[in-house]
Amino acid sequence: MTITVDDNLLKTFEEQLDPSRPEESPMPAKVLGYGEISTVFEILQEDQSEIAFKRMPLFDTVAQVESYESLYERYNEQLVKIGLQLPEYGATHIVTDSGRIVLYLYQEKQIADAIGNKVIHKVSNDECFLLVRHVFRELNKVWKFNNKHRNKLELAIDGQVSNWSVQEMNPNNPSIGRDTRLEYLDTSTPLMRENGKELLDAVLFLKPTPLVMRWVLKRFYLQDILDRYYDLRRVCLDLVANFLKEQRSDLVPGLIDVTNEFFRNEAVIEHLAPLTPGEVKSYYDNDASTWRLYLRLRRMHRFMSRKVLRRYYPYILPGRIVR
Numbered sequence: 636m637t638i639t640v641d642d643n644l645l646k647t648f649e650e651q652l653d654p655s656r657p658e659e660s661p662m663p664a665k666v667l668g669y670g671e672i673s674t675v676f677e678i679l680q681e682d683q684s685e686i687a688f689k690r691m692p693l694f695d696t697v698a699q700v701e702s703y704e705s706l707y708e709r710y711n712e713q714l715v716k717i718g719l720q721l722p723e724y725g726a727t728h729i730v731t732d733s734g735r736i737v738l739y740l741y742q743e744k745q746i747a748d749a750i751g752n753k754v755i756h757k758v759s760n761d762e763c764f765l766l767v768r769h770v771f772r773e774l775n776k777v778w779k780f781n782n783k784h785r786n787k788l789e790l791a792i793d794g795q796v797s798n799w800s801v802q803e804m805n806p807n808n809p810s811i812g813r814d815t816r817l818e819y820l821d822t823s824t825p826l827m828r829e830n831g832k833e834l835l836d837a838v839l840f841l842k843p844t845p846l847v848m849r850w851v852l853k854r855f856y857l858q859d860i861l862d863r864y865y866d867l868r869r870v871c872l873d874l875v876a877n878f879l880k881e882q883r884s885d886l887v888p889g890l891i892d893v894t895n896e897f898f899r900n901e902a903v904i905e906h907l908a909p910l911t912p913g914e915v916k917s918y919y920d921n922d923a924s925t926w927r928l929y930l931r932l933r934r935m936h937r938f939m940s941r942k943v944l945r946r947y948y949p950y951i952l953p954g955r956i957v958r
Contacts, residue, residue: 638686638723640741646729648678649690649737654951655941667747668797669953673823676951677744687745689823691738692949693839700728700738703825706834707740710825713790717780719773720802720818735949740823749804750820751796752881754811762811763886764893766801769817770794770874771897778867779903791826791864792819794874796881826864837861843950844932845939852932856925868907871897875910876919887915 644662651661657676658664664676673689694700704726711724722743730736747753751770755763774794781789798821801811827834837857841849863869875890891910898907933952940948 638725638741638743639682640686640725640727640739641680641682642727642729644678644680644683645727645739646731649729649735650731654949657951666951667744674951674953685744687742689740690951691740691823692735693842694728694736694738697728697730697736699836700736703738703835703839704728706825706827707822710790710827711822713780713788713827714777714792714819714822717790718776720816721822722800722818722820724822735947737949742820742822745800745818745820746804746806748806748809749801751799751801754801754804754809755796755878755881755883755886757809758811760886760889763883764889765813766796766799766811766815767874767890767893768897769811769815770796770799771871771894771901773799773817773819774867774870775901775903781865782903786831787829789828789865791828791861792870793821793824793864794870795821795877796874797877826861828865833861843936844929845936848932852929856929860925867902867904868898872910872915872918873922876915876922879916879919880923888912891915 648660648662648664652664653660657666657674663679665679667675667677667687669675673691675687675689677684677687691703694703707726711721715721722745724740724742726738726740728736728738748757751766754766758766774792777790777792798819800818800820801809802816802818824840825835826837838849838853841852841857844852863873871894875887875894878884878886878890891912895909898909930952933950937948937950937952940946
């Protein structure tokens with residue numbers, strides 16, 4: 636598939652978008668999923684129907700958004716070089732008549748039932764464990780690269796099951812086998828370190844929060860969140876703990892065994908400490924608390940912007956997140 640994005644249509648869409656009710660805008664959008672930071676949606680126009688968009692209205696200057704686009708392209712290219720499979724992807728930005736700068740990242744839209752967090756509700760427990768083993772083998776490719784290029788160029792990755800799509804999935808007969816191949820979806824946050832320095836200006840992601848609280852998030856939360864995605868053990872811990880959010884807590888004991896087996900026998904990083912049930916639960920509780928705080932601050936920012944300052948609020952926020 637070759638993706639063709641209509642920039643003029645995107646500009647019209649952005650000019651007419653109501654972020655509080657995107658599905659009711661003059662050019663409606665169908666929300667495909669909410670992440671902790673961004674929203675994935677489809678623009679309901681026939682020639683754009685096979686494209687999943689992420690919209691990022693975070694930028695103050697064209698130079699800033701172009702820098703992000705360049706880093707996004709570099710990150711995706713590097714993931715492909717080390718052997719990960721990605722859907723067709725791209726990036727473009729538009730500037731509205733009022734001067735608002737919005738980045739649109741896009742990918743070939745996936746079959747919903749082929750995305751990992753849907754798959755784990757449709758296949759057997761043993762197939763869920765096999766799916767996670769496949770994810771671990773993909774993660775190994777990243778840390779094999781990082782080991783070889785340490786202190787020169789290192790990549791981060793979010794291994795949660797919702798960030799992977801099962802290729803050639805038959806939605807009428809879903810299954811996971813030994814030869815199942817995965818595509819990695821969550822490339823919109825291009826975390827890379829070159830010579831030990833973070834290339835991404837991650838402070839951008841604090842912009843949708845009240846100004847007075849940004850220093851708190853930066854001081855006490857931001858660096859730890861970034862660091863976890865450069866740490867293979869913590870990425871695996873995050874993956875397992877996320878099954879609690881995905882309402883598959885019954886799988887966690889078995890997933891701990893699968894993870895510890897991976898640590899012992901396959902992980903390219905040696906001597907990783909085994910996971911324990913208590914650690915998984917504690918990690919999940921702390922992580923959920925962090926993201927609840929972030930979402931509360933975003934909602935506070937929306938209230939202040941719209942109701943108090945009477946300003947346009949450009950961000951799309953999720954409703955209640957089931958945990």
